[in-house]
Amino acid sequence: MGDHSHGSPNEPGAVAKAGQGSVDTFQDPGLPPHRPRLADVDPRAAKRAERQVTLLFVLSVLGTLLLFVAYFVVGHAESIGDIRLQNTLLGIGTAFAMLGIGVGVVHWAKTLMPDHEITEQRHEIRPEADREVAEKMLGDIIEETGIKRRPLIRNSLIAAVALAPIPAIFMFRDLDRTGASAGQIVDRLRHTMWDKGVKLVRDPSGTPIKASDVQLGSAFHVIPEGLNEMEDPLNEKAKAVVLLMRLDPKQLHVSPERETWNYDGIVAYSKICTHVGCPVALYEQQTHHLLCPCHQSTFDLTQECKVIFGPAGHALPQLPITVDSEGYLVAQSDFHEPVGPSYWERG
Amino acid sequence: MSSTTEYRPKTSTGRIANFVDTRVGGSAMVKEFGRKIFPDHWSFMFGEVALYTFVILLISGTFLTFFFDPSMAHTVYEGSYNPLKGVHMSVAMASTMDISFDVRGGLFMRQVHHWSALLFVAAVSVHMLRVFFTGAFRRPRELNWVVGGTLLVLAMAAGFTGYSLPDDLLSGNGLRIIDGVIKALPVVGTYISAFLFGGEFPGTAIIGRLYMLHIMLVPAMILLMIAIHLFMVVVHKHTQYRGPGRTNDNVVGFPVGPVYAAKAGGFFFIVFGIVAAISGFFTINPIWNYGPYDPSPVSAGTQPDWYIGWVDGALRLMPGVLGNFSFEWVIPFPWGDNNLILNVLLPMVPAAILIGAMFGWPWIERWVTKDDREHHLLDRPRNAPFRTGVGVAGVIWYCVMWCAASSDLIATHFHVSLNDVTYWLRVLFFLGPIVGFIVARRIALALQRKDREIVLHGREAGIIQMSPEGGFSEQHVALDEYKRYKLVAFESHEVIPAEPDRAGHVTKSEKARGAISKFFFEDRVAPVTPAELEAAHGHHAPELEGSSQSASIDH
Amino acid sequence: MKALSQRRRHPLAAVALLLMGLLITGGLYAAASSVNEAKAATTYSASDVNEGNKLFVANCATCHGMNAEGSPSGPSLVGVGAAAVDFQVGTGRMPMQMNGPQAQQKPRQFTDEETMQLAAYVASLGAGPAVPGEEVLDTSKGNSAAGGEVFRVNCAMCHNAAAAGGALTRGKFAPALAGVSEKHIYEAMVTGPQNMPVFNDSNITPDEKRDVITFLKEIEAQGSPGGAQLGSLGPVSEGLLIWTAGLGIVIAFTIWLTSRPS
Secondary structure (H helix, E strand, O other), X not given: OOOOOOOOOOOOOOOOOOOOOHHHOOOOOOOOOOOOOHHHHOHHHHHHHHHHHHHHHHHHHHHHHHHHHHHHHOOOOXXXXXXXXXXXXXXXXXXXXXXXXXXXXXXHHHHOOOOOOEEEEOOOOOOHHHHHHHHHHHHHHHHHHOHHHOHHHHHHHHHHHHHOOHHHHHOOHHHOOOOOOHHHHHHXXXXXXXXXXXXXXXXXXXXXXXXXXXXXXXXXXXXXXXXXXXXXXXXXXXXXXXXXXXOOHHHOOOOHHHOOOOEOOEEEEEOEOOOOOOEOOEEEOOOOEEEOOOOOOEEEHHHOOEEEEOOOOOOOOEOOEEEOOOOEEEEOOOOOOOOOOOOOOXX | OOOOOOOOOOOHHHHHHHHHHHHHOOHHHHHHHOOOEEOOOXXXXXXXXXXXXXXXXXXXXXHHHOOXXXXXXXXXXXXXXXXXXXXXXXHHHHHHHHHHHHOOOHHHHHHHHHHHHHHHHHHHHHHHHHHHHHOOOOOOOHHHHHHHHHHHHHHHHHHHHHHOOOOEHHHHHHHHHHHHHHHOOOOOHHHXXXXXXXXXXXXXXXXXXXXXXXXXXXXXXXXXXXXXXXXXXXXXXXXXXXXXXXXXXXXXXXXXXXXXXXXHHHHHHHHHHHHHHHHHHEOOOOHHHHOEOOOOXXXXXXXXXXXXXXXXXXXXHOOOEEOOEEOEEEEEEOOEEEEEEHHHHOOHHHHHHHHHHHHHHHHHHHHHHOOOOOOOEEOOHHHOHHHHHHHHHHHHHHHHHHHHOOHHHHHHHOOOOHHHHHHHHHHHHHHHHHHHHHHHHHHHHHHHHHHHHHHHHOEEEEEEEEOOOOOEEEEEEOOOHHHHHHHHOOOOOOOOOOOOOOOOOOOHHHHHHHHHHHHHHOOOOOOOOHHHHHHHHHHOOOOEOOOOOOOOOOO | OOOHHHHOOOHHHHHHHHHHHHHHHHHHHHHHHHHHOOOEOOOOOHHHHHHHHHHHHXXXXXXXXXXXOOEOOEOOOOOOHHHHHHHHHHOOOOOOOOOOOOOOOOOOXXXXXXXXXXXXXXXHHOOOOOOEOHHHHOHHHOOHHHHHHHHHHHOXXXXXXXXXXXXXXXXXXXXXXXXXXXXXXXXHHHHOOXXXXXXXXXXXXXXXXXXXHHHHHHHHHHOOOOOEOHHHOOHHHHHHHHHHHHHHHHHHHHHHHHOOOO
């Protein structure tokens, strides 16, 4: 058919250069001629369009009526199914009520209102003459304040205005309602409810756990005894939740200083992910992995919950446990490091 | 001295107008705006979708405020939903449960509110993409682009504060994640966390504070931004696509009254109707399944609402440790050790880059192209391959992070390994935008060449003719002058090499700009000129005359 | 009639005493442990065990060893109990489709009777959890709100708060629970199949397990009051709907609105 590579960058002379002049660009042919619509020329088509618009508005009225029915006839729901029916009818009713008006008005505009395209000139956003007047005006205004000739006023004004908003900042200091000092705000992240002798109890029932209850392959969700009795337990719970599992002691690779932290293969780790704080709740029994569902940090139970995948930056803290005289599992002390996500002062 | 002859209106409309006008002076506005011209294209309507969904949010939200109680005080649920009867929860959650199960129409209004919130942010995003890819952010609209970007950020803030209000397990874990990210900020993190939550997490203050932000501060700022945004649209007038009759100095379209107002007003009802239909048939945010927030349980498939997803995805993609190297750095200082938590901070960098590039793009483009003229005519994306390529790269980068947020759902649905999904997306995070830029630019250039071919040789007519020698060829129909003008009325940027400044010195940044200009504009396709069309006609057998009855969707 | 006390020195008195002692302690133990254990649904006959042995050798021994002692391909089944067999075989997971950490559910290979016989054989190898009885599966006696609380703490992280299933690492997953029988739910909890933890009766008591089953059956039956559930997968499916159907319908209307009428 012909050479179709016109205009490729390699063809000399085929590429228009900037500023080549309007001689070598196509002229604007102006607005295309107006084509009348069916409703413009055929009065029966116009009548038909009118009927269609009317029908749409009537549909809207029916939709509104359906809304009444949904609200008052279905009324107070007796079951989930009732609520579902009411919700659906409210949706259908509102949809028809709204779409009837909307589609009707748009159809009216499209078919019956004039559709001639009109040209309007843009005007300059701000003519230069205006700008000059404004600029002079501003100059006069500044001159009349006299600020340029009075540096003392200017400097002291700057000082006053710069300092005045600062209370708006420090007045928010009591956003922390606990009245804690700066040091306490940081320090309380280091301590949880766990302490020597505190029993490990089931979450949420609060019943204590015997070592013999914990079978190989189990996962117990644990809170400290006394948590459920607190008035405001969630703050402490957010640091104290623990996962309790049992492995064959031979599978655990215990580091020297932690030899007494587990009880016969029963280990307890903080459930708060060290990434950004979701509960690391998934325990894969066979692989001995703990998985956090939020960002998929994975911890290996046989390597003291070292991070083996995902965005967490350090291992889950281990809670040293033992049993008391009755065989119930108790903590030996608080965690030896802060639980949860890392922060600047963690160290 | 005022005139003694008073204007006496003859119609009832006239009398009402007179009453208002002599007190308010409205006739000047009617004169100015009554028949103002607005261009008509479907891609211009996304901003309207955003505005209308915002109005729906205000209406449905006002209803909800009559029934919702943002208190975190403890209560026991005693409403109609059996599987949560007797369960301890906050008053906020209990009041949301009451709205859903014990207020007639309450669940419907909750669903309307939440579905239109999702559509609101989607409409703002698509609108911004349209403005970006058509170059509507160029002078004089750079400031309006910044206002629009601010609206996007505010919309995301409104959504986030909103869905956290019921204090359910899903949004509560979202707040936990936000607290973890805030704690990772150097020096100030622990304090900001304490100030935000009123103490330790979760505390008893956060829901009430988010409520204030959600119903007062953020909507007020959105309304202010919308007012500025629309004011500027009126002052600048709307842009328009190139075409016959359309120049940089005019606006072609329909007058506000009645056509444009009817279509725009009708469209509000249409959007409302669509949202209502979706809300009647599809469940959204079933808080009764999630249960009340507690730091212990968590649900598989924990994701934020879609517009926050990309940040969650970035958090998922970042590795925390590589072998024995941890991205949590312990830095010794004289006063002790401090932790630089890069595995949480680095994922914020792509967000900062994308948002920064988004806000700054009008100035970046102006710097590279040295084009400071007023632009009221839009580019077709294919006619600005450099911009289209950069835009597609940005979109792909965003989408890779967005995808990463649903990595666990991708794993279960497509029966692939969760870990593999993460590895693949880590690779795509770096490769995706690069490949996307290259492919999008090439496609744009190719489409431009196709346009040239259509102008020069017409469209294929579907009529095959046989030549005397026995060869077959297809007849082509030449374009009429109106369609042709649409395809040739654009400017193709050229390379502007590094230029010396007034002192005759070529600065380093100017050299960089020159290099970027070369990279973007070296491959270019220029519009067909009349001379070229003449030459093309000389090559071929006479073509069928173009008829103006061919398919006429105004592009 | 001689008084009992006058038969004190009867030769059989010692035997009687021993018998009494055994009955009392055994009875007390049975009473005490039945509080914490579900009553076994079935008692197995010797022929059940024999048939089960034959089935086992023909279908399971390749991986689990001729005497269920285990092999490199499969773990020992001594002590897993009838419940484990009833669950794995009854849901079609066993015989396993392919060796690996996830047992895919597939159509059952054995009839109810054959499954029972296999269970009988494995139960005979060593004491383990038994198939639960009707009492503990009766959802009319369970408390769904309490069950929901137990479910959210212990199960939702893998199975999702609405029991729609979830991802584990390396291609493993926790399946959705809709359509799973009460018996199988109980058995899975008490035996901890594959990577699921073992929730023995001292971790989640039989009553709590019944509450969980009641909860699951109730949410399965009720459906959602808001309409279609979109898989109960949360914001991801909601976002997908708005970006595909939602924006799609909106764009369709905008194109119609700005198009030229005939």
